Amino acid sequence: MTRILLTYLLPIVLPTLLYVLWLRFVQRRAAAAGQPARAWAEVPWAWLFAAGLALAGIISAGTLVMGESDETGDYRPPYVDERGRVVPGRFE
Template sequence: MLEVLASRALLVALPFGLWFLWREVARRTGREMGSTPWAWLFAAGAVLMGVSLMATAVFHGDNRGQVYVPAEAAPDGRITPGHFEKRAPQTP
């Protein structure tokens, strides 16, 4: 979960990083810079996060029709991770 949150935070921070990098390059070359467009940067970050959420919904595997098997600890201390298994067909 932390990996997902970190990747989304990076997507929101990407427009800010690119803007400040471009602003620094422009200042070093002697160009006059206006004020920082905060609203546009927040909007761009929100759009990137929205696109990533939609892509996750479209491309993430669907686990409906499957049964979750929780993690188990064996007597020797090994742990089998939780996973999904296909549901057995129902017999009438």
């Protein structure tokens, strides 16, 4: 479930979330300066959605390319042998 959230949902929502945070910052700064603030009607929803889909696609492609290993078998983690040397991890 966490992998699905991090791989698909977060990348789609992240551009919109960052834009909303930036918009709130700009609105507060404009209000403090006495200038008119940007309206919510000006939010580029299509661009934000497209950026989210592009980010999700990039992350999915990266997961596809780097997610699996060619190694098979059981993994033996690194350990310290009886002589005190560190034996690196390996697949058996």
